[in-house]
């Protein structure tokens with residue numbers, strides 16, 4: 028293809044052997060799609076699982092499966108031990124002080140709904156303000172909208188700058204004594220922006236504002252420490268950190284969780300029940316009604332082990348190289364404009380191509396084996412902010428290679444040729 | 451150009467042409483029938499305008515909107531096909547198109563579908579069927595006097 032010769036900006040780069048070795052842990056990366064090798068660049072939606080995680084889940088099913096916290100028999104005790112063991116791994120993974128602060132949920136969405144209902148509903152009233160950033164995923168908007176409607180609290184939007192950074196000056200100005208809760212993602216799934224959560228949390232403490240941080244896109248990319256960040260609530264999902272779907276975590280400061288009422292009622296979350304009086308179970312079980320996602324939680328523990336076994340500092344700097352390379356390569360695509368260019372982004376590029384709808388890009392890329400996400404990324408306010416209907420998003424993980432970025436670029440050049448896009 | 455067959459099948463010259471130069475892309479000031487179509491999944495939006503005379507014949511039809519190449523080309527080709535047809539004929543065409551897009555019939559099975567065969571490729575792409583049928587669903591809603599429809 029002659030358009031490729033246009034690419035003189037960046038040298039081809041070779042993927043380090045350490046990365047190629049890591050790739051071998053992910054069987055799915057070897058599959059073909061439309062007779063082409065899969066190029067998986069939809070890690071923002073869901074990351075792939077290493078075989079270590081799948082093996083752990085399998086072993087659980089083949090050998091230990093039983094219900095937790097309920098039986099005196101051997102299997103139930105083993106299942107409980109594995110399930111609680113995974114909780115301890117997660118506690119250490121996020122730097123929480125105690126496993127009482129680590130609540131299993133079905134994912135980020137449920138985690139935030141839990142806070143909105145158990146904390147928000149009880150503590151908000153008319154005249155109160157909830158600050159929500161303009162770059163939130165619908166999961167950190169809609170639950171608050173629902174609670175605001177019930178309580179009469181007001182939602183106030185924290186604006187973002189043209190490069191996709193949070194407008195910190197505007198935030199300082201919005202802070203006042205009526206603000207009760209601030210909701211912001213650690214990393215934006217639509218833009219890749221990494222928000223200065225530590226600084227935001229400090230500002231919030233000064234005003235007595237509770238922070239609800241959506242960490243869904245952060246945990247898979249860099250280590251986090253909730254105590255160092257100084258946040259009140261931190262939510263994330265297993266399937267975005269190389270664990271299974273169906274499980275996630277809500278971290279909450281013990282002092283806050285202790286005062287909150289349960290979100291859902293049922294088995295496991297009570298100490299005693301009579302028709303006259305119910306006593307809630309202790310933390311964190313108070314928030315875990317019914318049979319939890321046991322295998323998934325254990326699988327998530329294995330994902331933590333897996334991430335801990337890797338040199339995460341190296342992976343972070345490698346992902347930075349990938350991003351830099353991808354950003355450079357994408358410049359060779361006519362009419363392409365990046366949406367979100369904040370400094371210090373995670374390895375994610377959201378973009379539009381003049382005159383080509385993202386869905387057409389997505390379909391053509393899929394035909395080339397390249398999996399990307401197209402659409403609004405459950406973040407319609409971000410799209411409105413930038414005045415675009417949708418974007419195409421290539422979101423990378425540490426197992427992606429420079430060659431895969433080349434494949435993405437080649438596929439995009441086919442799109443621009445087909446649609447006759449010129450600069 | 452070395453595109454896979456699937457993409458070549460879908461993005462045929464006729465679709466690319468109608469995407470770039472959509473026909474009947476305008477508002478009609480006093481339509482007898484009108485509807486707004488919306489595919490919230492991808493943010494595709496289009497408005498369909500019709501003038502239908504007292505013999506139930508479509509004497510004018512147009513559309514405006516934003517969407518992917520498939521939905522835009524489908525709307526454009528639709529307007530060229532339904533003009534001067536009776537409502538009955540339009541309904542039959544919609545039915546045939548729908549069956550073809552969802553893989554229930556092959557385009558060759560129905561001579562009416564000759565000019566719509568470019569869209570038969572979407573049957574292998576479940577996520578794109580709605581793009582191809584949005585204009586038709588909107589037209590259908592206009593004929594039934596439902597002003598806003600969503601294909602989700």
Ligand SMILES: Cc1ncc(COP(=O)(O)O)c(C=O)c1O
Nearest residue numbers: 134135136164166216241243264
């Ligand atoms: C920033 C962000 N928040 C929340 C979510 C929702 O996560 P889940 O669907 O796992 O609850 C996502 C996932 O798309 C996300 O990217």
